[in-house]
Amino acid sequence: xxxxxxxxxxxxxxxxxxxxxxxxxxxxxxxxxxxxxxxxxxxxxxxxxxxxxxxxxxxxxxxxxxxxxxxxxxxxxxxxxxxxxxxxxxxxxxxxxxxxxxxxxxxxxxxxxxxxxxxxxxxxxxxxxxxxxxxxxxxxxxxxxxxxxxxxxxxxxxxxxxxxxxxxxxxxxxxxxxxxxxxxxxx
Numbered sequence: 027x028x029x030x031x032x033x034x035x036x037x038x039x040x041x042x043x044x045x046x047x048x049x050x051x052x053x054x055x056x057x058x059x060x061x062x063x064x065x066x067x068x069x070x071x072x073x074x075x076x077x078x079x080x081x082x083x084x085x086x087x088x089x090x091x092x093x094x095x096x097x098x099x100x101x102x103x104x105x106x107x108x109x110x111x112x113x114x115x116x117x118x119x120x121x122x123x124x125x126x127x128x129x130x131x132x133x134x135x136x137x138x139x140x141x142x143x144x145x146x147x148x149x150x151x152x153x154x155x156x157x158x159x160x161x162x163x164x165x166x167x168x169x170x171x172x173x174x175x176x177x178x179x180x181x182x183x184x185x186x187x188x189x190x191x192x193x194x195x196x197x198x199x200x201x202x203x204x205x206x207x208x209x210x211x212x213x
Contacts, residue, residue, distance in 0.1 A: 102155075102198045109156045109197055112147065117192060119144035151195075159194035159205045161187045170194055172204040182210035 119140055126137050148158065159170055166173065166185045174191055182188055187207045194205030 103200065105154050105156075106197055106200075106202065109151060109154065109195070110202055112151060113195055113203055116144065116147055116151070119147070120193075155198045156202065157196045159196065160190055161194075161205055161207060162190055163187065166207070166209050170196070170201060170204060171207045173209050174206045175208045176211040177208055178213040179210040180213045184210055184212045186210050 122140050123137065123144065126133055126140075128134075128137065152158075161167070161171060164187050165183075166187060171187065171194065177188060179188060186209070187205075188210045189208040190205055191208065192203075192206040195202040
């Protein structure tokens, strides 16, 4: 029985060593899988971090562009309130010239001074990009014109501006004051 015991003992040892090898293989596979999982997780974390950094860079660039645009608009439209306050002065100078008697020789020098003052003010506004809207004959545009009346006129195209009651103005293309106009309508 010793041979049989030896054989049995050897088989037990082989089984045990086989089981140990199998356990080692399984633990090796487990550790290998966990390394692959860790690698995949690390790659995902890197991809997420990269995406976050790209988003942060894009957001920073958008903020910079928005700030530049706001600064540009602030420069372009800083005179808006002041220019708006100067428009009634131009209107009053226009009214003074319209109401004056041009035939009276004694008023000629005063009227000339008023005209030069008006021209100087309009030129100063134009240097700062305040443009005058005088839309006589143009089609009515509700973005830049305010209709005060509609008059039937067979000679004019319907919805065109016949007369300007008060001139409009823009500052760098933005409406400062709408022109008050009389519009032609079909008879």
